[in-house]
């Protein structure tokens with residue numbers, strides 16, 4: 001009966017799409033368009049780290065929102081989003097439960113299990129801990145796959 005962490009793909013896509021638009025044009029007009037367009041994005045700020053100035057800023061942080069930050073243009077710009085969290089945790093009793101999941105914020109059924117920072121493994125001899133990818137940008141994380149295969153040399157010894 002593990003506790004798994006999920007992300008809503010629909011909610012997450014609005015952040016990914018916004019990041020793409022801000023890469024093309026990081027100004028306040030883009031930021032305001034995105035804040036108006038996506039109800040789960042409350043606030044956007046883009047700062048030029050070399051010139052130490054704010055390039056774009058729109059919206060108002062929500063007290064229940066969370067901040068996500070990304071670095072773009074070879075880390076010369078920092079984008080901060082204040083968003084409604086699209087990550088949630090569910091206790092899964094059987095396979096069926098996972099098929100019936102939906103995002104508790106927007107109700108979308110497209111959710112994806114993510115590698116959790118607080119999931120537990122109840123049998124350490126078979127479940128090796130996996131690295132936490134939650135700080136990676138979504139577009140990198142989407143391409144990062146960590147499988148369950150454990151190399152022979154890393155497998156725990158059953159009998160000493």
Ligand SMILES: [Zn+2]
Pocket residue numbers: 008009010011012086103104105106107108
């Ligand atoms: Zn959602």
